[in-house]
Amino acid sequence: MSEPLFGKVALIGIGLIGSSIAINLRDRGLAGSVAISTRTAPTLARAEDLRLGTSYHLDPAEAVRDADLVILSVPVGACGPIAEQIGPALKPGAVVSDVGSVKASVIAAMRPHLPDHVQFVPAHPVAGTEQSGPDAGFLELFENRWTILTPVEGASEEAVARLAALWRACGARVETMTAEHHDLVLAIVSHVPHLIAYNIVGTAADLEEVTKAEVIKFSASGFRDFTRIAASDPTMWRDIFLNNRDAVLEMLARFSEDLASLQRAIRWGDGDALFDLFTRTRAIRRGIVEAGQDTAQPDFGRSPKGH
Amino acid sequence: MSEPLFGKVALIGIGLIGSSIAINLRDRGLAGSVAISTRTAPTLARAEDLRLGTSYHLDPAEAVRDADLVILSVPVGACGPIAEQIGPALKPGAVVSDVGSVKASVIAAMRPHLPDHVQFVPAHPVAGTEQSGPDAGFLELFENRWTILTPVEGASEEAVARLAALWRACGARVETMTAEHHDLVLAIVSHVPHLIAYNIVGTAADLEEVTKAEVIKFSASGFRDFTRIAASDPTMWRDIFLNNRDAVLEMLARFSEDLASLQRAIRWGDGDALFDLFTRTRAIRRGIVEAGQDTAQPDFGRSPKGH
Known part of the structure; x- marks a missing residue:
């Protein structure tokens, strides 16, 4: 020592x-x-x-x-x-x-x-x-x-x-x-992701047409990743949103703007717009794995193959 | 055999x-x-x-x-x-x-x-x-x-x-x-989660105030979970959104409505509304782990503790 x-x-x-x-x-x-x-x-x-x-x-x-x-x-x-x-x-x-x-x-x-x-x-x-x-x-x-x-x-x-x-x-x-730049960076890499994870888990829990039992059974198709994040400490996260209000609202506004444009692409059947975004987002994942900030194993290594 | x-x-x-x-x-x-x-x-x-x-x-x-x-x-x-x-x-x-x-x-x-x-x-x-x-x-x-x-x-x-x-x-x-019920269930447990994951990774990539290098470095705070989903096959996912349009748009509308209400809670400092949602969402996670649809290990078992 x-x-x-x-x-x-x-x-x-x-x-x-x-x-x-x-x-x-x-x-x-x-x-x-x-x-x-x-x-x-x-x-x-x-x-x-x-x-x-x-x-x-x-x-x-x-x-x-x-x-x-x-x-x-x-x-x-x-x-x-x-x-x-x-x-x-x-x-x-x-x-x-x-x-x-x-x-x-x-x-x-x-x-x-x-x-x-x-x-x-x-x-x-x-x-x-x-x-x-x-x-x-x-x-x-x-x-x-x-x-x-x-x-x-x-x-x-x-x-x-x-x-x-x-x-x-x-x-x-x-x-x-600086503290100000920190708050902006964290708003996009952490606070807004947590907010939308909490939000979609809430949306799913409130549906009438789809039961909670169904949401749980079929969660392996994507949803369960969000539930992990949405199981984080409630007091800690309430305080984060109350205390980083301006940066979170700014990043959330951009997220919603982009989502509205995706929604429009789906409504009008614009497959090229969807394909372009879905291709572009793969590069960021590669960067994260190369930087050693996440595992390269499929499914975070949690699938049976990873055990 | x-x-x-x-x-x-x-x-x-x-x-x-x-x-x-x-x-x-x-x-x-x-x-x-x-x-x-x-x-x-x-x-x-x-x-x-x-x-x-x-x-x-x-x-x-x-x-x-x-x-x-x-x-x-x-x-x-x-x-x-x-x-x-x-x-x-x-x-x-x-x-x-x-x-x-x-x-x-x-x-x-x-x-x-x-x-x-x-x-x-x-x-x-x-x-x-x-x-x-x-x-x-x-x-x-x-x-x-x-x-x-x-x-x-x-x-x-x-x-x-x-x-x-x-x-x-x-x-x-x-x-x-039925096929119709299937498409509704999958819209909420899979298709909309993929869409918002693709969307936030795209939003982050397009920012001017926060660099891509910063997004990658600090991704462990939540964002990296979304990048995994947003690295899925682009052709497969383009086709899913084009072919499950109505159910996806319906679930997306509910998601956006709920998000607007969360946004309002943040803007007006309504900590109780945030805390209530953040508490409620933990139960769904517990259900998924109990049903054997995800691991109970922290961070999907990918953190060093899980290795």
Whole structure:
């Protein structure tokens, strides 16, 4: 094991991302000690059962005392109130970060509560599964995935470099961009895809002509991929849409415009327009597989052939 | 090996589905002989290299001569013309079937060309991957998946039972319904999901503010699931949308209506409406996993944890 990158780390929130960070800190020896704080006693007890940290606290202000690094892994709507709670307890020079899927609104919500003597480096590990809670975490979650840092004005280069080093030590690749650009990129690669997945699963559930039993039986024809995404944590996703409203609405407007044009092509039997789009979209898939961001195995490797 | 269910089987078209049927016939000993026909010489040669049949023909009429069962596994738009070609060569009493993802229009296109002395039992194995061509087939493709039969008036019960037995021998479960109901069910569980997957990948590719490189790098946040579906065979899917127009447009209208209401909830900050939908959709996922129609492993088992 290498020397710890940080002395004391405080993890606020211990869901899929928080527990995966905790496992990385523990198994790779990246921190001297790890204080864990979460909102409810049963979850905190579960984190202790799983030996995710070295101390356990219901009060986040207590967890962050003397911490060199504090990471909030909570729904983005909870970031502001937690920053307010922990602000006065933060150690001078501490690095404060988060893992939220939206950056501009999280920065706006947290920044007023953070003292000038801390280094605020917001981050977003672009990784996840549809599972949630402290049992969902695993060591390899960040492996070969990108973590985006959106440092705010005034953060020292050294603080950004130390946080980047931590993420790299967790297996991640690191990219830096503005919070505004981050929010636009994530709107199209994550937020709108989740929204339309939730939406079509809802549409299917509400039909009268087709029963839920039929939807379930014949889901292997495409639908089941959407249900996986639409099984993601409801609180987390509600907060994402409320907090990245403008970028999501902009990307959604483009999606709907394009869909209306496809609808027209179907209505008028324009096979060439359909064929052209269906050919063009294959190139993006190839790029993703070549970049190591997805498996090349048919059906994600889940079909019997892949087992 | 059990006794062959059919003497001679002719497979017209040898893509993902055709080659998977061929492998099942061969490896499970379900047919006395297997004649394969496909449109191009290189594909036919490849089928022979892969030992998918016992005879190989560019002319489908030659392949079906003396066949007890004929299965068309071609894009649905090609079914009518092929029925016209093979009609006069079909043996009296032969069972004629297909595997098309749309049933009413395929029946309308094929039926006029089939002689009265054959048994027409259209079928649709609800299974697939995003791969295509004779190399894509595998034995387990139909395992535990549903095959839907939509027998036309006049087909004998015995013919339906024999075809059902063949599909069960390939590992499939068999369901019977009308062609019209089939097309409605598939519109919501398959056709509209494919359409919106193609659509969002197209929207992402056309953006100016977000580069293709960024879309690829950060695709693990949800988008990559859609790209898999949007890498499916363009000809097959063009034909599906052109041939299941009414059902697709109806389901698409409901999808768009629901999406507009979600859009409104985001614009006006109605977190409860979002949370309610996001909670409701989890139940459908549970149903699919419990019915054995998808894996319960996080991220389809493709994340490092699943390997």
